[in-house]
Amino acid sequence: MPDNGHLDDEVLKSLPNGVALSWGLGKKSTRGPKGELSIPKIVDAAIRIADEEGLAAVSMNRVASSLGFTTMSLYRYVNSKDDLILLMQNAVCYAPIPPEQPDWREEMRSYVRVCIQVFRDHPWFGDVPITSVPLTPGNLRIVDWGLRSMRDFPLTDYEKMSIVLLLSGYSRSCGMIMRDMDKAIQAGARPETIKGMDYSAALKRLVKRDEYPHFYPVLISGAYTEDNPEDNGVIDDFDFGLERILDGIQVYLDRKGVKA
Missing domain, CATH: 1.10.357.10 (Tetracycline Repressor, domain 2)
Structure with a gap:
């Protein structure tokens, strides 16, 4: 996460709070034992929960509990769940970028x-x-x-x-x-179910040429269900x-x- 703490408050005011945090802007919490909690630790914990259980499972309380802290402890670093989700999005965008290709x-x-x-x-x-x-x-x-x-x-x-x-x-x-x-x-x-192959024979009986004149030949050819x-x-x-x-x-x- 970039460290842009030197920028003035006027710049901060033009950005949503979560965006400002993603750029390393804003006040850093000085409460609590140093090093025990940080925005990266909070974001990583939230991502782990979301990856395993989905976005709906992410809450300030759930993330705090997973880290062994109170919910109020998180609010010293992140103002809201919306800000947390934005920081999660930002974090997963740091996927490795391949070397430049000549083509x-x-x-x-x-x-x-x-x-x-x-x-x-x-x-x-x-x-x-x-x-x-x-x-x-x-x-x-x-x-x-x-x-x-x-x-x-x-x-x-x-x-x-x-x-x-x-x-x-x-x-x-x-x-x-x-x-x-x-x-x-x-x-x-099963992959065959997702591709529709399990239903190919039934569809070929149900779909009539006169009702689906353009789709019918595609279905009969096997291209629709990849059979x-x-x-x-x-x-x-x-x-x-x-x-x-x-x-x-x-x-x-x-x-x-x-x-x-």
Whole structure:
């Protein structure tokens, strides 16, 4: 967590309290035995609870109890549960960033894969509502990485940020779908059930060509429930979608005469 305690109070007033804490701003508690409790320890404990039991299990009381402190002890460091959740989000964004790749497409692939993995490693992450643009250092670290692949592109800053938003949105969508699949598997579901293969035969009897003229041939081919792997492409659905996004970015660059 950055140490920006030297900044003046006017800067603090412009930021939500949780965001200020994420940047190392704000008053540090001087009460209680030194070193026994800290914001990083509180955040780590909250993340452990959320990872194991979900976001709903996180409360100031629960986190304090897990650390062996009273709830009031936590409030000396973090003002509210909302601030704590924001700090949790910030912390898990410090995922390892791979070394820079010479190919911008591979850079963007790595970006999407790491972002997706955050949702899978921390299933609660996607349950936190988006209420503003990223403001915390961890989140902005990821934005900075997203921009890295376009460092030498002669695009406007608006265009670059729009591409980062496109990749981030796809990462979020795929990450939450994969997270839900992971949960289903952990709860005992079979992969064949999730993919619909267990219901393929029944669907083929229920779905009629005249009622679903465009879906019917896709279902019969086995593509919908993936029960005909020979017709499944070289890459899976998520990679297929990502490659089409990258193709679209390439077309946009070509139209602007950008050599990438």
